Amino acid sequence: MPPNPVPMAVSPSRRPSSSPLSPPDPDPDLLRHLLQLSRDVSPSPPPSWHASLRVGHNFSSVPRNFKQLSLLFEELLQHTRGCDFAMPRSASLCFREMFLVFHRVKALFHDSSGRSRAFHLFRAERLAAELHEQVVDLATLLDILPLAELPVSEDARDLVRLLLRQFRRSSTAVEPAALSLRRDVLELIAEIERGAVPDRDALQGIFLRLGLDDSRSCGREIDRLERDISDCAADHRWAPVMVALAGILRYAKCVLFGASIPRSDSSAAAGGKQSSSALENITVPADFRCPISLDLMRDPVVVATGQTYDREPIVRWIGSGHATCPKSGQPLAHLELVPNRALKNLIARWCHDNNVAFDASDRNVTATVTSNNKKPADRDITTPAGTNKAALEAARMTASFLVGELAVSPSTEAANRVVHELRLLAKHGSDNRAFVAEAGAIPLLLPLLRSDDTGLQLNAVTALLNLSIMEANKRRIMHTDGAVDLFVHILAKGATWRAKENAAATVFSLTTVHSYRRRLGRHPRVVELLLQMARVGPANAKKDAMAAIMGLAGDRENTGRLVEAGVVRVALEVSGEPEAAEEAVAVLAAVAKKGGAEAVAEAEGAVARLVGVLRRGSDWARESAAAALVEVCRQSGAEVVAELVAVPGIEWVIWELMEAGTERARRKAAALARICRRWAAAVEAERTARYSEMSIPASSTTVS
Secondary structure (H helix, E strand, C coil): CCCCCCCCCHHHHCCCCCCCCCCCHHHHHHHHHHHHHHHHHCCCCCCCCHHHCCCCCCCHHHHHHHHHHHHEEEEHHHHHCCCCCCHHHHHHCCCCCHHHHHHHHHHHHHHHCCCCCHHHHCHHHHHHHHHHHHHHHHHHHHHHHCCCCCCHHEECCCCCCCHHHHHHHHCCCCHHHHHHHHHHHHHHHHHHHHHCCHHHHHHHHHHCCCCCCHHHHHHHHHHHHHHHHCCCCCCCCHHHHHHHHHHHHHHHHHHHHHCCCCHHHHCCCCCCCCHHHHHHCCCCCCHHCCCCCCCEECCECCCCCCCCCEEHHHHHHHCCCCECCCCCCCCCCCCCCCCHHHHHHHHHHHHHCCCCCCCCCHHHCCCCCCCCCCCCCCCCCCCCCCHHHHHHHHHHHHHHHHHHHHHEEEEEHHHHHHHHHHHHHHHHHHHHHHHHHCCHHHHHHHHHCCCCHHHHHHHHHHHHHHCCCCHHHHHHHHHCHHHHHHHHHHHHHHHCCCHHHHHHHHHHHHCCHHHHHHHHHCCCCCHHHHHHHHHHHHHHHHHHHHHHHHHHHCCHHHHHHHHCHHHHHHHHHHHCCCCCCHHHHHHHHHHHHHHHHHHHHCCCCCCHHHHHHHHHHHHHHHHHHHHHHHHHHHHHHHHHHHHCCCCCCCCHHHHHHHHHHHHHHHHHHCCCCCHHHHHHHHHHHHHHHHHHHHHHHHHHHCCC
16 A cells, blocks of 8 residues: 555546646547656756756656556557557546646656756755646546556556556655755855855855856756746745845855856847847837836836836836936926836746846835835835845855955956956846946946957947946946947947947937036037937947937937937938937927927928838827827927918827827826917908908998
8 A cells, every 4th residue: 555545536627627628538649648747757856967956766766667668558558559459438438537647747847858957956845746746646547547458568567567566656855965955055045144155165066066067057057947936936935045045146156156158248249239138139129118227127107197117117217306208308297117017927938938037026116205206214115135135145145256356367358258258247136236346347348448458348238238227327337437439439430339229228328317418418428429319220229229319308418419410300210210200309398498499390391201100100109199290380380380270180090099099198188289280270260351451441432
């Protein structure tokens, strides 16, 4: 008898409630599928993993036992080919149930094989229990299988009896080596929480037991662990520990194995923007990026103007005293943040399809923003690392170690590796950005913008872009001597368009501070180089250049310089390109609002182009086009309104925008409709007055 009572039938509750699986018919097909499944089950963890990660006996024995069962199915298949044997109904039912059990076991092993080592270590009991449940089901089925009625050899019957005895010995016990390793990892985390730097030999010993013996294996483990943290967000017991271990892995990877070789600097120079190691070679859709941080949004929220931002950056923006929408520049009627769940689901699905970690909780921000727009005392911005002392300490140690290595890097190659690690570290979380900057990275990174090495230059400017997202780091960058000139150097002579794009994105990030916006605009070459990039650059370069120009246009003093440099003509040209149309039309709206309405009105074809955007543009582009037309019509007189009214179908376009546009777009469309009505009323009044004047002399003669 087995240690645990074995039920006489497989519990229906153990079957997947919504599984599309159904056992094939007839019996020979079923046997062929069982034979294939018995061969397909692969061990997890993989055989190359350290013995400490064998969380239970079943994880190594079950795949081997399944393969032995294939002998039974082979014999039955051979017999069915040579005669008209009819499978007993009870045997057929058993095999159909086995088919479902085999599929569940295969799915369990397949899912487990893609998990991190830490996942196996910290969830060992649960994994062992899930597999034990399936083994118990299989033992039940083998126990009631009518072997005596099946045309198989005595050797096959003996094999089934042997496997049945082995399956009955199944248990949920976890291997002592795994429990010992887990205790040591927990002690390491506790040591780092106390602020102690771990002993290098002890750290290396734990990593060897985890099967991590080089930089590449550590990188893969970090990527997998980040995905597992997302999946385990509801597991309150182990999720914080896994977050802490992810931070320690980054630290140990650098300390034990050195900074890793950048995986794709050359290809990245021609591709989409890089982000984390998981996003290194993937172009994130523009709609999924936060307009403030330029990062993949994890917790998108909608502000009063209808624009969507990631929660943490917009809360920091509002908390720092701003009362306007960063993207449109419009005043915020209220400071409520509404979750954009539809977009969040789309981002999560995209991340899943592209094998990118998506942890909505890693950007969770709870904020109380007062109506008077003062920075609230109880504002709480948290990430997993932000609520995890060990992860924070590990991040701080990683930043300090890397900056120290950068200061003494003996070669360009060594510096490039370190800067690449800093770039990735600064990509995630305000705490990481603060630690990197506090360790003194910015004065070391800025001179590297003049490097002749393409990869080093790109990594340096991207690291500075990531750091500039944090408000305090904007000040550190702008207060470093020669910083603006160095970004101008990249805009003018950057080795790749990617470097130029990220330099322009950094300028945009810096323009969110009013005084820096004016200072950047006063530089004799910033405007010139951004407009040149918008004219001749590839799609991404045009987009980033227009975004930076939009940031500069938020200051009235800069508007004159922009207009003199030809910003209206360039923006009109770029507005016809789908990738950068939104930013280009937003530039026209900003210029018109800040004193450049006459320049927009005088540009040939400007009104027609803006109406075209109203017809076919995205929500934000239509909103900006309506805002630009309102400003131009108000400030440039009746001639522009007449040109607008003369456009065929303009009434329908305005009405449709009032019905289906964003909140701000509806307001602007209503204002545009009022302007058109007033113009029409004025024209009608003038016509009536003219007719009246013509009829007065005739009337006077008749009376006399």
